[in-house]
Amino acid sequence: MITVKNLVKKYADFKALDGLSFEVNENEIFGLLGPNGAGKTTLIHILATLLKPTEGGAIVNGFDVLHNATKVRQSIGVVFQAPSSDDILTGYENLKIHALLYGIPRKLREKRISEVLELVGLEDRKNDQVKKYSGGMRRRLEIARGLLHHPKVFFLDEPTLGLDPKSRETMWKYIKKMVREEKVTIILTTHYMEEADMLCDRIGFITNGKIIALDSPSKLKQEIGGDVVKITFNDRIPLDKDFTKFDFVHKVEQKENSVIIYMEKVNSNLHMLIKDLDGVQTIEYKKPTLNDVFLKLSGDYLSGDSPEGGFMQRYAQYKKS
Amino acid sequence: MLSTKNLSSNIVLGQLYALWLREIKVFLRERSRLVASTFTPLLWLIVIGSGLGSTNLQIGTDYEKFIFPGIICMSVIFTSVFFGAYIIWDRKFDFLKSVMVAPSSRTTVFIGKTLGGMTTSLFQVAIILVVGIVLGINYDALSLLQILSIVLILSFCLTSLGLTFGSYIESLEGFQLIISFIVFPLFFLSGALFPIDNLPAWLKLITLVDPATYSVDALRNSILHLGTYSFEYDLAVLLLFTFIITIIGILSFRRMKAV
Structure with a gap:
């Protein structure tokens, strides 16, 4: 069109x-x-x-x-x-x-x-x-x-x-x-x-x-790594669990007694992830917003002279008024 | 700048009607503008007319009657130039943009505006003509026809002039410039308030390049039978001015930035 x-x-x-x-x-x-x-x-x-x-x-x-x-x-x-x-x-x-x-x-x-x-x-x-x-x-x-x-x-x-x-x-x-x-x-x-x-x-x-x-x-939104799930265990992460075996999981990180899983479609896949899982304390998840995408994309572009109230914009407003 | 050919004449007429209709509706609804632009000429007619009229001038008639044609032209000058310059305002908010993205050519927009200017001038002049009757001025069919044609042509000419300047000026403060450098000189140098026959040579020269001079003279001719030139001569020169200014106006309007 x-x-x-x-x-x-x-x-x-x-x-x-x-x-x-x-x-x-x-x-x-x-x-x-x-x-x-x-x-x-x-x-x-x-x-x-x-x-x-x-x-x-x-x-x-x-x-x-x-x-x-x-x-x-x-x-x-x-x-x-x-x-x-x-x-x-x-x-x-x-x-x-x-x-x-x-x-x-x-x-x-x-x-x-x-x-x-x-x-x-x-x-x-x-x-x-x-x-x-x-x-x-x-x-x-x-x-x-x-x-x-x-x-x-x-x-x-x-x-x-x-x-x-x-x-x-x-x-x-x-x-x-x-x-x-x-x-x-x-x-x-x-x-x-x-x-x-x-x-x-x-x-x-x-x-x-x-x-x-x-x-x-x-x-x-997927491009910045998809949805993020953080599972925190009561004392320590079970050693026998391999989350990377699922197709929908992109990346797994471990921190103390929790795992952070980057994955697709948390809503429909979460139940597979936590099946047969023992000793879970909390499950948190976050879906990325466009705001996250925007901040990530514009991060390297907006250094220094930020367009929001930056010089070029003030100049343009001055010219307009 | 961008081609807008291939529109049927039916559509162009509709567009002209639309632009004219908008101007007239806005004009009639903005009461303050209507009152102010009618009141000013009447104030001049009454205050300056009786003020200077009491000083015994050698002009062949009452001073009030003498300046009456000048006051008609004054009202046309003020209304028309401002009307054209209003384009600055249209551009300030996005009305002009919304017209520019419609399939209408800029010449159509220009002509539509001048038609609006002519109509508003007619409203004002009609009121002043009625006041004229109170002053003891007599009209006949011929003089009314002559007044009508001069008023319409002068108004077309000066709305174009206003549009021309308006298309170059971007700020609303520019209005002030238009008053000082166009409206007042056009009025004062037109011979509206004094006879131009016995002016010093340098001043007379300037009055000759003022289109309003010929309008004042033509009206004085037809209303008071007191003109410096013949009516036909005045009409011809006025038409020439109008033609030139309209061409310049349309060209300026076409090169004007839309945003």
């Missing part, structure tokens, strides 16, 4: 994107994860035809973002980070104006506006001015607006930034619903790990304009 090839974007001496290549499949939710200033928004702007890349290119829904901008624009819906609906107009008026901008024929217009309003659960608020909406409702209205013209690809730039935990969960619900009902491919950027884990089929980690890892959340 999307092919990105060797994408480079330079601002003076600063490389926002540094030779990015990846593909996004049809009907998947693809997450772009990374610290602030990693290049996620720049990438979205290029894919949405708002920015020209310095080098490389991208194909969206079969159309070149550089040479066929109109076709790309007809294929995509976008929700930007900052609010982009007129808060002095009503939700319905915002949708009508955008339906006209997308050239949706008069006969289909009203029907489609009701459909998208219903999809994001705002039909009873459609005649209120947007300034009376909550942050989450406003974001949902913008999703509805982006869906008006039946896009094939949908970009969500930090869809839950600044929302409280409850609104965030509501948002996730609607994002899943829109994939199911509208059959769109979604690219979303976020720096909330649990959001990416919850929603995304695959995740690309971006740091300093490069993709440093790309896989499904579960595979990424």
Whole structure:
């Protein structure tokens, strides 16, 4: 659905994107994860035809973002980070104006506006001015607006930034619903790990304009060694037990009177591990989170000048304000 | 910068309507903007009009009546330039981005905005024309038609000018610059408040490159029969200015950064 090839974007001496290549499949939710200033928004702007890349290119829904901008624009819906609906107009008026901008024929217009309003659960608020909406409702209205013209690809730039935990969960619900009902491919950027884990089929980690890892959340978590089980015995470790004989065990470490076992799928395999085991004092286990993956991956990249509040980011904010 | 060809004219018309509709709805709902932009010209008309009018000037009519065409132009200058410069605000929040990712060309966005500017100017001028009746000014069908066309053209011209500057300026503080360096010079140098016939040569030269000069003169011609040039000459020069500024505006708008 999307092919990105060797994408480079330079601002003076600063490389926002540094030779990015990846593909996004049809009907998947693809997450772009990374610290602030990693290049996620720049990438979205290029894919949405708002920015020209310095080098490389991208194909969206079969159309070149550089040479066929109109076709790309007809294929995509976008929700930007900052609010982009007129808060002095009503939700319905915002949708009508955008339906006209997308050239949706008069006969289909009203029907489609009701459909998208219903999809994001705002039909009873459609005649209120947007300034009376909550942050989450406003974001949902913008999703509805982006869906008006039946896009094939949908970009969500930090869809839950600044929302409280409850609104965030509501948002996730609607994002899943829109994939199911509208059959769109979604690219979303976020720096909330649990959001990416919850929603995304695959995740690309971006740091300093490069993709440093790309896989499904579960595979990424396995890469840092899978689940960890720590069995502590009453006095000492039984000598006759060989945990490495199981296929699902990767590695075994021993410490005093406990064993630490790195393994796959602790939920379904634990019972085999502890069968016929005597003298067990405690069993603890930990499933790695995307956060662990992120910290491990970005560890060597984020030394010194951390992007979170680092110089480049402060500079970018200064330029923006 | 990016190609947006192959759109049917039906769709482009719908897009123009959408952009126009948005501007008008926002304008009508922002009461404070509406009141402020109508009140200022009236204040000038009444205070400056009676103030300077009491000093016995040799201009061939009452001073209040003399500046009346100038005040009409003043209202168009203020409304239109600011209207165009509002693009800075649209860019500040992501409205402009959301328009730019729609399959509409930048020229369409530009024209849609100028249509909005023209309509808001008409609202204001209509109010001032009503006040004119109180001052004892008589209109006939021809003069109303002439006022309408001059107001529409000047407004198109100056909204383009505002959009042009707005497309280069990134900060909201830039508005201040626009007031000092565009709005006030356009107004003061247009001959709205004084006759331009007997000005010193250097000052007269500057008034000649101000499109508002020809609008004031044309309106003075049609309302008071007191113009320096003929109505046709004024109209032609104004159209020329409008054409040039619109071309520059569209070009600036196309090279403007979307993000």
